Amino acid sequence: MSSAKPTGAASGAPVIGPGHSLASVTDQISKIVLSRQTPTGWFIGLGVAMLGVGVLITAIGWLLWWGLGVWGINQPVGWGFAIINFVWWIGIGHAGTLISAILLLLKQEWRTSINRFAEAMTLFAVMCAGVFPLLHVGRPWLAYWLLPYPNTMGMWPQFRSPLLWDVFAVSTYATVSALFWYVGLIPDLATLRDRAKSLVWKRIYGALALGWRGAARHWERYETAYGLLAGLATPLVVSVHTVVSFDFAVSVIPGWHATIMPPYFVAGAIFSGFAMVLTLAIPIRRIFGLEDFITMKHLDNMAKVILATGMIVCYGYAMEAFFAWYSGSPYERYMIVNRMLGPYGWSYWALITCNLLVPQLLWSSAVRRNIAALFAIAIVVNVGMWLERFVIVVTSLHRDYLPSSWGMYYPTVWDWALYIGTIGLFFFLLFLFIRFLPMISIFEMRTLVPATGEEPPKKGLHIAASAGPSGEARRP
């Protein structure tokens, strides 16, 4: 690798490090996958993540054996960790589609180096999210009852329930994200097929590449398909978390029944999604020496997105408080007072600290250039967004209209085990992904090479990439 020196002014920094040729880009990204030497750190990471998966399996097994009573949920807080974690994971999954679809359509070419693993992250986050509602239904082996199919009960699911809309929103999102991710991978899978040494891997990557030869017709169809999928995915960025917010907004619980919920949830989702991308990108670029591809420019841009969406989220907090007062409803007013000063007041102030105060540091370009500070802020935002869902779910439910039915919610060890288990699953899948698939889009990175000035500039978007299926011809 040529140069890993930190680039100066973040705003003017290039989206790819200097000195790269088409071949060096392909080499550097594909060698992570094709190398015979697996880094020891990968095994350690995978091992730790597998421990998490073990915790997950144990928690699910224990739950299925004993029933939902092992969780802390009860009246009046019937929605506990399961819903908090579901919303948290779905929110994290938002950055993938946003980066892939919206930034693609807006021709933000800096997205190129982060879109692939942001999409993978989205898929894994949606998988983790799916675990919670599936188990929360109580009898997950009957969860297919949520789908409208011609059953012998002569019944349809309750189409008026936002919980059912959730099923459609999340499953559509998972399907489109998976397709988008896979279609984007096809040219790179062909590169890996051509570069793999053993016949087994040639065949595996070859089968996945669906016969890609890098022909002009292939590229033309690819561009059409990718554009169509981006168009399909764009409304999903907004719709999924809007529908998730309907789970709350359509009810009549003080603190949930608010029109601010959909935009506030969508902004929160992008906020937490970008925080998670930063959390993952910072260690990955260091460990795999990808500083030339995920540059300071990327980190800077992501920090700005976090700052902007964070401000929208905080506007949501302000409006919640304002309308609780302005509504004149004693229940709404009590809700916000209880949220701030009640038994769970600590969680509200921790949330304000994490989501409102700490991200303000990102106004400073010095902070945005400081990788350690960025990493720390990203973690704080992840925690803050989890706290936000905790505050929304628990403080609204535990004291609603009737003081006689007030109660407290305490998560049990099995609530925590399931949550930690899904984090384990997430990293387990992520470790497998970075070892077996190119975590950065090789062919899209090659279109950026002309920007480094090492090669004569190309006219068409994919002329550089279509020079050969693997760029082999251009190797020095």
Next chain:
Amino acid sequence: MAQIFHPSTNTLSKVSIFGGVFFVFGALWLASEINRSSYVTQAGVVRAQPVAFGHKHHVAGLGIDCRYCHTSVEEAAFAGIPSTKTCMTCHSQIWTEAPMLEPVRAAFREDASIPWTRVHDLPDFAYFDHSIHLAKGIGCQSCHGQVDQMPLAWREHSLNMEWCLSCHREPEKHVRPPSEVFNMNYVPERPQSELGPELVRQLHIQGRTNCSACHR
């Protein structure tokens, strides 16, 4: 670059991609068909009984009323399985030596029950009451079929929830005057499209389809 796949892979991949859709829908269709087949629902399957009791002989041949044996059908949720004594009211006098009836006589001697196999057994989470159905003009035949034509009893319908709901949603298609509920050969005097809605109004039939009507 050497070939890594046999040329036939092209055909295989095309067939599997296009065939996949048909395969998935075919499998779902098959599953739903099996789920409604008499293999699963036992509809139309004759049940083995300890005594080969013929409804056809007793009802159509001898003209015995349903209520002679199923005594509680008009008053209770459960229609009632006749006691051995009910059988013996006649069979202590006729066919007293018939080997076919030996299990009945044995049960009577030992004051035991005949272990009949239930033909219509709803799951415990479904509440069903015979008396209200008779009072509101739903004939035996509507659910149990032409029992007077069954040499050995079978289940006429699937007893699936969709089958229950098909009547609860449109009771006017199945209702008859309450005086006719035990008639096995009932034919409406006027067209059902006219009589049905009239009876529904007259008898205040609600056709309840809310969950707790049956799942209490």
